[in-house]
Amino acid sequence: MVEAEKTTILNVDDYEPGLYAKSRALQLAGLEVYEAMTGEQALRLTRELKPQLVLLDVHLPDVSGIEVCRRIKSDPSIASILVIQTSATFTEGSDRVRGLEGGADAYLTEPIEADELIANIRAMLRLRQAERQVREREAWLKIVMSSIGDAVITTDLKGRVTLINPVAQEIVGWTEAEAEGRPLMEVFRIINEQTRQPGEDPVRRVLRGVPSGGHADHDLLLTRDGGETPVDKNAAPIKDEHGNLIGVVLTFRDITERKRTEKEREQLLRYEQEARGEAEVARRRAEEASRSKDEFLATVSHELRTPLNHIIGWVTMLRSGRLQSDKIQKAYDTIERNVRTQARLIDDLLDVSRIIAGKLLIEPRQIEIAKVVEAAAESIGPVAQAKGVNFATILAPQAAMVSGDPDRLQQAIGNLLTNAVKFTPIGGNVGLRLTRANSQIEIAVSDDGQGISPDFLPHVFDRFRQQGETSDRKHGGLGLGLAIVRHIVELHGGSVRAESAGEGKGATFTITLPAV
Numbered sequence: 278m279v280e281a282e283k284t285t286i287l288n289v290d291d292y293e294p295g296l297y298a299k300s301r302a303l304q305l306a307g308l309e310v311y312e313a314m315t316g317e318q319a320l321r322l323t324r325e326l327k328p329q330l331v332l333l334d335v336h337l338p339d340v341s342g343i344e345v346c347r348r349i350k351s352d353p354s355i356a357s358i359l360v361i362q363t364s365a366t367f368t369e370g371s372d373r374v375r376g377l378e379g380g381a382d383a384y385l386t387e388p389i390e391a392d393e394l395i396a397n398i399r400a401m402l403r404l405r406q407a408e409r410q411v412r413e414r415e416a417w418l419k420i421v422m423s424s425i426g427d428a429v430i431t432t433d434l435k436g437r438v439t440l441i442n443p444v445a446q447e448i449v450g451w452t453e454a455e456a457e458g459r460p461l462m463e464v465f466r467i468i469n470e471q472t473r474q475p476g477e478d479p480v481r482r483v484l485r486g487v488p489s490g491g492h493a494d495h496d497l498l499l500t501r502d503g504g505e506t507p508v509d510k511n512a513a514p515i516k517d518e519h520g521n522l523i524g525v526v527l528t529f530r531d532i533t534e535r536k537r538t539e540k541e542r543e544q545l546l547r548y549e550q551e552a553r554g555e556a557e558v559a560r561r562r563a564e565e566a567s568r569s570k571d572e573f574l575a576t577v578s579h580e581l582r583t584p585l586n587h588i589i590g591w592v593t594m595l596r597s598g599r600l601q602s603d604k605i606q607k608a609y610d611t612i613e614r615n616v617r618t619q620a621r622l623i624d625d626l627l628d629v630s631r632i633i634a635g636k637l638l639i640e641p642r643q644i645e646i647a648k649v650v651e652a653a654a655e656s657i658g659p660v661a662q663a664k665g666v667n668f669a670t671i672l673a674p675q676a677a678m679v680s681g682d683p684d685r686l687q688q689a690i691g692n693l694l695t696n697a698v699k700f701t702p703i704g705g706n707v708g709l710r711l712t713r714a715n716s717q718i719e720i721a722v723s724d725d726g727q728g729i730s731p732d733f734l735p736h737v738f739d740r741f742r743q744q745g746e747t748s749d750r751k752h753g754g755l756g757l758g759l760a761i762v763r764h765i766v767e768l769h770g771g772s773v774r775a776e777s778a779g780e781g782k783g784a785t786f787t788i789t790l791p792a793v
Contacts, residue, residue: 284402285309285328289319289345291338295365295387299332302391303398316340320348323355329405330398335364335376343379350380359401363387385560393563400552407545414538430527431515436461436480439524448508448531450501465527470495470507479512480525498529507532584615626757632764639682639768643793646679646686646718647672650711653690657698665703672711677718678793681769689765689773692758693722693786700784701726718792723785729777737775738763759786766790 286303290296291314300310311326313319316337323331331349335342346360362376365387376384382401385394428445432438438456441464446452449464456464467476476496498506510529517523591608594600600608631637654670661668679686690709697707701724710721729737740760759775766773771790777783 283309284330285311285326286398287311287313287319287322287326287328287331289313289316289331289337289342290334290363291315291336292334292365295334298391299389299394302394303332305391306395306398308398314338316342316345319345323349323358324352327355328358329402330359330361332361332363332394332398333381335362335367335372343376343381346376346380359405361385361397361401363389383556388567390563390566393559396559397556400556403552404549407549411542411545414541427528427530430456430461430465430529432461432480432525432527434480434484434522434524436478436525438464445529448500448506448529449498461527465529466499467496467508467510468499470497479510479527483512483514483525484522507536509535584619587615588612588619632761637764637768639685639765641680641682641769643678643680644683644686646677646681646720646790647711649681649683649686650690650709650720652683653687653694654709656687656691657694660695661698661707664698664701666698666701667704667706668698668709669706670709670711673713677711677713679718679769679790680793681790685765686769689762689788690720690722692762693788696758696786697722697724697726697784700724713792716792718790720788720790721785722787723783725783727784728780728782729775729784730780734775734777738773762786762788 284307286308288296288300288303288310289312290299293314296312296314300312303310311322311328313322314337316339319331319333319337320340322328331346333342333346337345342362342364346362349358349360350356359382360380362379362381362384363386364372364376364384367376368386373384373386383397385397428448429440429442430438430445431440438459438461441449441451441453441456446456449456451459451464461480462478465479468474469476496508496510498508500506508529509532510527512525512527514522515524515526591611595605595608650670650672654668658668694707694709701707705724705726707722707724707726710719710723712719712721738759740757763773766788769790771788773786773788776785776787
């Protein structure tokens with residue numbers, strides 16, 4: 278059994294941590310990796326190893342990665358090797374254009390997610406493999422066609438067969454003795470592949486002076502055994518030494534293999550387009566993920582620093598001893614409120630960390646859901662009153678039991694209520710409704726506040742996403758509350774949905790749980 282050739286990658290980067298990270302990701306993907314940290318070393322190893330692909334950093338200590346790529350592509354012995362240019366410094370569009378014009382097959386900006394890197398490398402290797410297969414198929418087809426020769430049939434002026442060579446005999450299914458003297462269209466029966474109508478006699482076309490040939494006619498040869506063979510035919514006049522027409526020669530060949538190759542080529546081209554599309558989608562997703570992470574980190578630093586600044590400020594004033602008695606209680610209240618705010622932010626971060634790690638667990642038991650809903654309502658009531666928001670609850674009169682973790686369910690409902698109060702203006706309304714429909718329990722939180730835009734609605738439960746993410750956001754928070762709600766509800770076998778008529782038209786969030 279022949280062992281499959283292992284894919285070899287040359288990883289070039291003068292930054293050791295980045296070099297190690299990329300090599301590690303490539304090795305985990307089953308690729309054989311060699312490393313270089315300078316341009317000259319990269320050129321030497323490329324000529325020695327002839328890897329399938331070079332992962333080449335732009336910034337190198339001796340020779341620019343773009344110059345290294347140019348030298349690789351200008352050397353006939355290694356010009357076919359794929360080169361992916363990478364850079365954490367040169368990330369502008371002009372840098373990417375310069376890298377691609379230098380001969381690179383692709384240009385990626387760092388940091389690069391391991392999945393994106395592997396996806397790009399595999400997509401490019403598939404493209405190269407597809408190109409190689411097309412070339413090999415075409416070369417093989419040429420050898421086969423030249424070795425078997427063409428099929429030949431000759432006729433007299435009346436269209437009767439006078440000669441049929443062995444190749445033609447094999448294709449049509451008639452021996453020379455059987456075919457000789459028969460009308461050509463009895464031995465060489467053709468129909469149009471598309472219309473299924475009988476084709477015109479090539480002899481008559483030649484006698485009329487009309488060219489006869491080419492596979493564009495979509496001819497199918499009906500063989501003696503009832504089969505159908507696509508053929509490429511050509512008919513020409515036979516003249517004697519005086520130029521008098523004495524017969525017709527018909528040459529044809531079986532083009533089944535060629536048609537199959539054409540279909541394969543079309544399929545490979547489609548694969549190439551799909552692979553390029555996949556690589557582009559992966560790149561856009563990676564860029565979007567990178568932007569989201571940057572925005573989230575900026576939000577985290579701001580949200581954690583704000584309550585901390587308030588705490589430090591009031592503690593400093595308390596320790597100075599210069600606060601009047603009526604201000605001391607305000608200081609304690611402010612410190613407590615900001616400590617609770619920061620604790621809630623940290624709890625959300627820890628919960629999301631557990632969700633990502635798959636370690637957020639629940640302790641289910643049979644509970645009366647109305648009590649959980651009432652507890653969540655009691656906790657949000659003072660907050661709504663302090664902000665001047667009208668808060669009302671409607672609970673179904675019949676008690677309903679569900680299997681769940683009361684603390685986690687209260688957390689999910691509380692997150693929805695907190696969100697509703699936060700995005701509802703003074704004088705607005707927030708409602709909490711508990712209903713039962715057959716075997717389902719529905720908990721709906723509605724408000725007539727800010728609402729949700731149609732573009733953002735599909736992403737409202739995504740982690741680290743907030744509507745109107747800008748540096749001057751009017752509302753705080755990390756954008757984690759709704760993501761935590763969805764995960765908790767799904768752990769209970771339920772679902773949660775969001776509905777809104779648009780910005781400024783309020784929103785409704787509905788949790789659906791199975792009743793016991």
